[in-house]
Amino acid sequence: MRSPLRTFSVLxxxxxxxxxxxxxxxxxxxxxxxxxxxxxxxxGTAAVILTDAPSDQWSAIEVVVTQVAFLNKADxxxxxxxxxxxxxxxxxxxxxSVGELLASAQIPAGTYDxxxxxxxxxxxxxxxxxGTVVPSSQVKVAGSSVLVNLxxxxxxxxxxxxxxxxDFDLNHPLFLVQLPDGTWVLNLQVRHRSNLNGMTGVAxxxxxxxxxxxxxxxxxxxxxxxxxxxxxxxxxxAGSWFFNADTRTVGSFAGLAAGKYxxxxxxxxxxxxxxxxxxxxxxxxxxxxxxxxHVYGVDQANGLMAVSSxxxxxxxxxxxxxxxxxxxxxxxxxxxxxxLANLWTGFKVQVQVKDPLAVPMHAASVNIQRxxxxxxxxxxxxxxxxxxxxxxxxxxAYASAFSWWYVGLPGLNSxxxxxxxxACSGMGSGMMGTPTGDLQARGMxxxxxxxxxxxxxxxxxxxxxxxxxxxxxxxxxxxxxLGFTFVNSSAASQTVTVALNATVGxxxxxxxxxxxxxxxxxxPVAATAWATKLVTxxxxxxxxxxKPDGTFAAYAVVVFSGF
Numbered sequence: 001m002r003s004p005l006r007t008f009s010v011l012x013x014x015x016x017x018x019x020x021x022x023x024x025x026x027x028x029x030x031x032x033x034x035x036x037x038x039x040x041x042x043x044g045t046a047a048v049i050l051t052d053a054p055s056d057q058w059s060a061i062e063v064v065v066t067q068v069a070f071l072n073k074a075d076x077x078x079x080x081x082x083x084x085x086x087x088x089x090x091x092x093x094x095x096x097s098v099g100e101l102l103a104s105a106q107i108p109a110g111t112y113d114x115x116x117x118x119x120x121x122x123x124x125x126x127x128x129x130x131g132t133v134v135p136s137s138q139v140k141v142a143g144s145s146v147l148v149n150l151x152x153x154x155x156x157x158x159x160x161x162x163x164x165x166x167d168f169d170l171n172h173p174l175f176l177v178q179l180p181d182g183t184w185v186l187n188l189q190v191r192h193r194s195n196l197n198g199m200t201g202v203a204x205x206x207x208x209x210x211x212x213x214x215x216x217x218x219x220x221x222x223x224x225x226x227x228x229x230x231x232x233x234x235x236x237x238a239g240s241w242f243f244n245a246d247t248r249t250v251g252s253f254a255g256l257a258a259g260k261y262x263x264x265x266x267x268x269x270x271x272x273x274x275x276x277x278x279x280x281x282x283x284x285x286x287x288x289x290x291x292x293x294h295v296y297g298v299d300q301a302n303g304l305m306a307v308s309s310x311x312x313x314x315x316x317x318x319x320x321x322x323x324x325x326x327x328x329x330x331x332x333x334x335x336x337x338x339x340l341a342n343l344w345t346g347f348k349v350q351v352q353v354k355d356p357l358a359v360p361m362h363a364a365s366v367n368i369q370r371x372x373x374x375x376x377x378x379x380x381x382x383x384x385x386x387x388x389x390x391x392x393x394x395x396x397a398y399a400s401a402f403s404w405w406y407v408g409l410p411g412l413n414s415x416x417x418x419x420x421x422x423a424c425s426g427m428g429s430g431m432m433g434t435p436t437g438d439l440q441a442r443g444m445x446x447x448x449x450x451x452x453x454x455x456x457x458x459x460x461x462x463x464x465x466x467x468x469x470x471x472x473x474x475x476x477x478x479x480x481x482l483g484f485t486f487v488n489s490s491a492a493s494q495t496v497t498v499a500l501n502a503t504v505g506x507x508x509x510x511x512x513x514x515x516x517x518x519x520x521x522x523x524p525v526a527a528t529a530w531a532t533k534l535v536t537x538x539x540x541x542x543x544x545x546x547k548p549d550g551t552f553a554a555y556a557v558v559v560f561s562g563f
Contacts, residue, residue: 041108041109042108042109042158042159043106043107043108043109043156043158043159044106044107044109044156044157044158044159044160044161044162045104045105045106045156045160045161045162045272046070046082046103046104046105046106046107046154046156046161046162046163046164047101047103047104047105047161047162047163047164047268047272048068048082048083048101048102048103048104048105048163048164048166049099049100049101049102049163049164049165049166049207050065050090050092050095050099050100050102050165050166050168051095051099051100051165051166051167051168051193052092052093052095052167052168052169052170057128057129057176058093058126058127058128058129058170058176059093059127059128059129059131059294059296059308060091060093060125060126060127060308061091061092061093061124061125061126061127061170061176062089062090062091062092062123062124062125062126062127063089063090063092063119063120063123063124063125064085064089064090064119064120064123065083065085065090065102065117065118065119065228066084066085066118066119066120067081067083067084067085067116067117067118068081068082068083068102068103068115068116068117068118068166069081069082069115069116069118070082070107070112070114070115070154071112071113071114071115071116071147072110072111072112073110073111073112073113073153074111076114079116080107080108080112082103082105082107082115083102083103083105083228083230084229084230085226085228085229085230089123089125092168092170093170093294093308094208094290094292094293094294094308094348095168095208099165099207099208100207100208101207101208101210101232101266101268101274102228102230103228103230104232104233104272104274105230107156108156109156109157109158109160110155110156111153111154111155111156112150112153112154112155112156113149113150113153113154114147114148114149114150115147115148115150115154115164115166116145116146116147116148117145117146117148117166117190118144118145119141119144119145119188120144121141121144124136124139124141124186126139126176126184134184138182138183138184139183139184139185139186140183140184140185140186140520141185141186142185142186142187142522146188146190148166148190148191148192149192150164150192151191151192151194152192152194160272161270161271161272161273162272163268163272164192165192165193165194166190166191166192166193167190167191167192167193168188168189168190169189169190169191175187175188175189177511177513177558179513179515179520179560179563180470180539180560180563181515181563183520185520185522187522207265207266207267207268208290208292209263209264209265209266209278209290209291209292210224210226210232210263210264210266211226211227211261211262211263211264211286211290212224212225212226212227212228212261212262212264213225213259213260213261213262214256214257214258214259214260214261214262214281215231215258216258217256217257217258220235220236220237220253221233221234221235221236222234222236222256224262224264232266232274233273233274234264234266234274234275234276235273235274235275235276236253236275236276236279237275239277240253240275240276240277240278240279241277241278241279242255242256242278242279242280242281243278243279243280243281243356244281244282245261245280245281245282245284245286245356245357246282246283246284248355248357251279251281255281256279256281259283260281260282260283261281261282261283261284261285261286262279262280262281262286263279263280263281263286263290264276264278264279264280265277265278265279265291278291278352280356286356287356287357290309291350291351291352291353292348292349292350292351292369293307293308293309293315293348293349293351294307294308294345294346294347294348294349295307295343295344295345295346295347295348295349296308296314296345297314297345298340298343298344298345299340300337300338300340300341303318303319303320303336303337303340304316304317304318304319304360305317305319305340305343305363305366307349307351315360315361316360316361317351317353317360317361317362317363317366318360318361318362318363319336319337319339319340319362319363319366320336320362320363321335321336321337322335322336322364323335323336323339323362323363323364323365323366324364324365324366325339325342325343325365325366325367325368326365326366326367326368327367327368327371327448327449328367328368328369329367331449331451333368333449339366342456343366343368344373344394346372346373346374347368347370347371347372348368348369348370348372349366349367349368349369350366350367350369351363351365351366351367352364352365352366352367370446371446371447371448371449371456372444372445372446372447373387373394373396373444373445373447373456373458374387374442374443374444374445374464375387375388375389375442375443376388376440376441376442377424377440377441377442377443377461378393378424378440379395380420380421380424380425380441381421382417382418382421383397383398383417384396384397384398385420385421385424385458385461387443387445396445396447396455396456396457396458397450397453397455397457397458398417398457398458399448399450399457399458399459401459402415402417402458402459402460402461403415403460404419404420404443404460404461404462404463405460405462405463406462406463406545406555407444407462407463407464407465407555413460419548420461420548422548422549422550423441423463423546423547423548424441424443424546438466438468438469438486438488438489438494439466439468439496439544439552440466441463441466441546442463442464442466443461443462443463443464444461444462444464445458445459445460445461445462446458446459446460447459463545463546464545465543465544465545465555465556466543466544466545466552467541467542467543468484468486468496468541468542468543468544469486469487469488469541470486470539470540470541471484471485471486471487471539471540471541471542472484472485472486472536472537472538472539472540473485473534473535473536473537473538473540473559474495474536475497475536476531476534476535476536477500477530477531477534477535478531480499480500480501480502481497481498481499481500482497482498482500482534482554483495483496483497483498484496484497484498484540484542496544496552498542498544498552498553498554499551499552499553499554500530500534500553500554500557501553501554502527502530507527508553508554508555508556508557509524509555509556509557510524510525510527510530510533510534510556510557510558510559511523511524511525511556511557511558511559512524512525512533512558512559512560512561513558513559513560513561513563514560514561514562515560515561515562515563516562525559533559534557534559538559538560538561539559539560539561539563540557540558540559540560541556541557541558541560542554542556542557542558543555543556543557
């Protein structure tokens with residue numbers, strides 16, 4: 001069972017997603033001559049890549065993406081479908097540090113400034129971090145399509161290539177909300193992640209392995225019909241590595257044939273072409289495993305590591321004396337079971353195994369794609385801070401480029417370690433020291449390996465909202481703040497004053513959830529209506545974040561009626 005970085009109970013809700021159609025206009029001729037067909041529009045390649053921000057609350061959030069369509073900047077009625085499928089589930093939790101190449105499609109050249117992404121609501125599967133599956137009867141999706149405005153124009157040129165990255169923000173406090181009746185409501189939070197270095201940056205992105213069948217084989221390439229329902233042309237060269245799952249031996253390009261099953265590790269060139277890094281193939285369906293996954297647990301004494309599979313369930317990986325460990329492919333962490341001391345639950349790893357059909361599988365190498373830590377924060381000073389865990393606390397020094405921010409607001413980051421320490425220490429204690437109780441600061445950090453000290457340093461720290469238990473608004477919203485009363489973990493009634501920032505771009509997320517005749521509706525509450533909706537005796541949930549002055553502000557407020 002996974003023992004995750006449990007830091008807070010996330011509030012959450014659902015966005016929708018809708019189907020689209022591509023309208024093509026035909027040219028006409030004069031009455032004195034036969035109608036002439038209009039020349040086909042010039043096209044370019046558009047790659048659609050899915051990523052996510054990690055979550056420590058879930059081991060699987062599985063959905064089937066059924067369609068992605070681009071909206072023409074000049075005319076939003078012109079929608080171009082770049083992907084359409086209906087079969088493969090994607091575990092969003094596994095997409096941090098790697099990209100899911102959903103499609104690489106030819107679309108008309110032009111400028112696009114938005115897209116729609118559509119899912120199958122019935123496909124949603126939720127598995128909590130402790131392995132508990134949420135019954136489908138307790139899961140709801142409000143709608144099935146969401147419009148994503150692109151932060152910068154997506155330009156496709158004739159015979160050119162471009163890629164768009166869509167980030168599922170799993171740690172958004174409204175991504176999943178548990179209602180008072182126990183129902184979970186999904187509110188997809190999807191945003192555009194700009195390619196800062198263009199297609200060169202995309203070429204540096206590590207892609208998640210794609211599973212499917214070989215549709216055809218050429219002289220130096222093959223077409224993979226993915227389990228998502230689309231075709232990808234994959235080139236092979238001398239650097240491609242093949243494994244024949246039928247004979248359990250190293251294979252070759254010549255071993256590929258139409259109809260065979262394949263699992264392919266991909267890389268993308270700046271020109272948009274796809275190239276095979278590793279290919280596992282066989283006449284029979286390959287076992288349900290993927291090289292990427294999150295670490296669920298480490299057993300250094302027995303040389304074992306539990307890593308998530310595509311379904312979110314753990315699989316056991318044996319560590320041998322010659323297993324090598326690296327960070328970002330370049331920094332060596334050691335060899336053999338001793339290196340397991342540097343890994344723990346929550347790390348994202350890519351494991352290359354000696355035989356994918358062996359039970360257990362034995363690792364030839366383990367590359368740490370993303371090192372993380374998180375939890376309650378204590379002992380924050382200007383040199384280091386500590387994350388508290390039941391299995392033992394871990395202290396991290398600040399990396400040279402350390403910065404901190406509030407989840408969802410990375411543009412408002414600070415490099416002041418003094419302010420960070422004050423925010424950590426002030427929340428719940430009102431003074432420097434180690435805060436305790438329901439209002440203790442919580443966070444998550446990306447780590448970098450310090451080869452000099454042989455330890456993980458904190459490259460950043462992201463304050464996570466502290467979701468307080470369900471309570472009531474005890475003082476109506478007025479003058480930028482409200483009073484909230486709840487029963488804390490010590491079974492005592494506690495009242496806190498929470499500030500709400502009405503500045504556009506800094507406002508907390510405020511929602512009203514209503515239940516009438518068994519129908520649940522969700523509606524955002526504008527800042528102009530806070531004074532009428534956030535009133536005394538209203539049942540509510542509040543998530544707060546710490547501030548350097550020792551106070552805290554609302555990150556999200558959900559009020560309930562009819563429950």
